[in-house]
Amino acid sequence: MRAPQSRTKDGPVRARSELAGLAVTVGERAGDVHVVLPNDIDDPGTPSGGNQYDRRVCHGLRERGWRVHEHAVPGDWPRPDATALAALADVLGALPDGAVVLLDGLLASPAPEVLEPQADRLRLVVLVHLPLADPAEARTLAAASAVVTTSGWTRRRLLDRYPLDAGRVHVAAPGVDPAPLAAGVDGGTSLLCVAAVTPAKGHDVLAEALAGIAGLSWTCVCVGALTRDPGFVADLRAALSGSGLSDRVRLAGPLTGAPLDAAYAAADLLVLPSRGETYGMVVTEALARGVPVLGTAAGGLPEALGRAPDGSLPGLLVPPEDPGALADALRRWLGDAALREGLRRAARARRDTLTGWPDTASRVAAALSAAVA
Numbered sequence: 001m002r003a004p005q006s007r008t009k010d011g012p013v014r015a016r017s018e019l020a021g022l023a024v025t026v027g028e029r030a031g032d033v034h035v036v037l038p039n040d041i042d043d044p045g046t047p048s049g050g051n052q053y054d055r056r057v058c059h060g061l062r063e064r065g066w067r068v069h070e071h072a073v074p075g076d077w078p079r080p081d082a083t084a085l086a087a088l089a090d091v092l093g094a095l096p097d098g099a100v101v102l103l104d105g106l107l108a109s110p111a112p113e114v115l116e117p118q119a120d121r122l123r124l125v126v127l128v129h130l131p132l133a134d135p136a137e138a139r140t141l142a143a144a145s146a147v148v149t150t151s152g153w154t155r156r157r158l159l160d161r162y163p164l165d166a167g168r169v170h171v172a173a174p175g176v177d178p179a180p181l182a183a184g185v186d187g188g189t190s191l192l193c194v195a196a197v198t199p200a201k202g203h204d205v206l207a208e209a210l211a212g213i214a215g216l217s218w219t220c221v222c223v224g225a226l227t228r229d230p231g232f233v234a235d236l237r238a239a240l241s242g243s244g245l246s247d248r249v250r251l252a253g254p255l256t257g258a259p260l261d262a263a264y265a266a267a268d269l270l271v272l273p274s275r276g277e278t279y280g281m282v283v284t285e286a287l288a289r290g291v292p293v294l295g296t297a298a299g300g301l302p303e304a305l306g307r308a309p310d311g312s313l314p315g316l317l318v319p320p321e322d323p324g325a326l327a328d329a330l331r332r333w334l335g336d337a338a339l340r341e342g343l344r345r346a347a348r349a350r351r352d353t354l355t356g357w358p359d360t361a362s363r364v365a366a367a368l369s370a371a372v373a
Contacts, residue, residue: 109136125146141158144168279304296317
């Protein structure tokens with residue numbers, strides 16, 4: 001287990017927090033917060049939006065004066081065995097009475113038997129990246145002092161599914177870093193998909209759609225971990241080979257830092273064919289570079305896409321699990337220069353409305369303060 005880390009910075013700050021759909025000003029009472037995380041949070045081989053979110057929030061809380069103590073818990077989360085549950089119990093059991101604890105939902109949601117005995121002693125705040133929709137999660141969230149979700153869609157879903165007090169469920173959407181405008185390749189033919197190669201992200205749907213437009217000019221780079229579902233990856237490679245697309249669709253594996261920046265810079269269009277998304281951080285990462293998005297109208301993805309100030313969409317949305325609709329949208333993109341230019345203008349306008357990670361950290365800090373109160 002990784003040793004706890006902490007850093008101190010004096011001085012109260014003010015934050016905006018959206019509680020039950022209302023923007024209110026909350027005075028943060030910065031103090032100690034214990035952040036309980038999956039053990040692979042910093043593994044470069046398995047980068048994820050959830051891990052990036054956790055890391056950026058820890059950094060932002062420190063900047064706001066919180067003394068952050070990290071506890072990384074080993075285990076196959078969110079499918080813990082007895083050893084993983086015991087490790088989580090040891091971490092929580094060692095914390096002092098009244099401690100404020102921010103738990104990644106991957107650990108917390110499947111472990112109500114660990115959290116419930118600590119609920120009266122600790123201020124438990126659960127950060128829900130991906131709702132599990134099962135009785136264990138219902139028990140965990142009922143035991144929490146507060147819940148933080150990463151999108152308004154997730155908040156609504158939890159409130160619809162569980163008998164939670166709406167005032168305890170907060171939204172802290174992911175931020176995005178400023179980035180230079182992408183140059184692309186030729187204005188249209190360079191497609192990019194950034195997502196772990198798993199069934200949930202819909203790469204099989206993308207492969208079928210691309211096979212339907214094989215007669216058009218395009219290339220596609222898929223950036224994302226290839227180790228989470230080896231069987232699915234093998235089937236995807238076979239499908240691409242059978243369609244004669246192996247030389248046009250490149251499975252690049254996980255990229256971070258400068259290589260990922262370069263992939264975005266070379267992209268004309270981000271394609272995200274997910275079967276479900278609670279938000280979709282890669283959507284705003286593309287928009288931060290002025291790159292339009294072709295995504296599915298799944299979960300919180302439309303929320304991430306948003307609209308330009310004039311109300312126009314900075315991309316296209318299609319139904320999930322519909323390769324025909326995805327292929328039709330790609331045909332429109334590739335064949336209509338005026339459409340491409342309009343979407344590019346909207347993406348650049350949306351770029352100016354995106355919020356950064358400091359806003360995310362302020363919203364999480366406000367939720368922590370509310371849990372203490």
